[in-house]
Amino acid sequence: MSVRKGKRLISRLIPFLPPLQAATVVMGIARNLHALAKKDKQDQALCWLVEPVAVVISSLSSAALTDLLQELQGSEGQLSKVLQNKFGVTLLYLILSEGERMQSSDLNCQLMDDNRWTELVFSVTRELLNVPPSSLSPPLFTPPNLLSLFSRYVDRQRLELLQEKLQISALSR
Numbered sequence: 001m002s003v004r005k006g007k008r009l010i011s012r013l014i015p016f017l018p019p020l021q022a023a024t025v026v027m028g029i030a031r032n033l034h035a036l037a038k039k040d041k042q043d044q045a046l047c048w049l050v051e052p053v054a055v056v057i058s059s060l061s062s063a064a065l066t067d068l069l070q071e072l073q074g075s076e077g078q079l080s081k082v083l084q085n086k087f088g089v090t091l092l093y094l095i096l097s098e099g100e101r102m103q104s105s106d107l108n109c110q111l112m113d114d115n116r117w118t119e120l121v122f123s124v125t126r127e128l129l130n131v132p133p134s135s136l137s138p139p140l141f142t143p144p145n146l147l148s149l150f151s152r153y154v155d156r157q158r159l160e161l162l163q164e165k166l167q168i169s170a171l172s173r
Contacts (some may be wrong), residue, residue, distance in 0.1 A: 007045040014052035022056045023064055029053065030071040030091065032080050037085035046087035050140055053091065057098050066117045067104070069095050073120060079127045089139040092124065097143030104148070121153050129158060132163060142168060
């Protein structure tokens with residue numbers, strides 16, 4: 001995937017893969033996003049992956065979604081680099097949005113009981129609050145339920161800071 005054609009080929013291939021293999025490809029993308037984003041600065045071909053990756057994310061179990069968020073965060077400092085790429089920010093928002101959708105639609109959702117998910121969301125929130133606005137790449141789009149996700153995990157003051165920094169409309173709640 002280090003060439004433009006590879007990214008486009010993967011974007012066209014993902015919909016035809018069995019769900020488990022598609023999830024494995026998305027995990028690999030998340031795991032290696034920092035390296036992929038470095039090579040993508042000029043051609044912006046990672047953006048072709050948004051739609052097929054969003055479909056895969058919407059079909060993941062809560063445990064797989066948590067694993068995906070963990071892969072995206074990776075090692076120390078990786079998330080701050082991911083936040084400097086449009087696709088990276090969009091992927092993060094898609095994962096968080098799907099987590100919120102699971103939590104709000106299923107009262108028996110295991111994400112609320114999963115300490116790992118909670119810790120990961122706290123970690124993402126800290127990183128989003130600490131990253132300078134100039135280093136935060138604008139996403140390709142912002143899911144409407146992000147604010148309600150953050151409202152589950154942070155106090156009012158931090159929620160307002162996030163809302164301002166991420167430019168999330170209060171109407172999207």
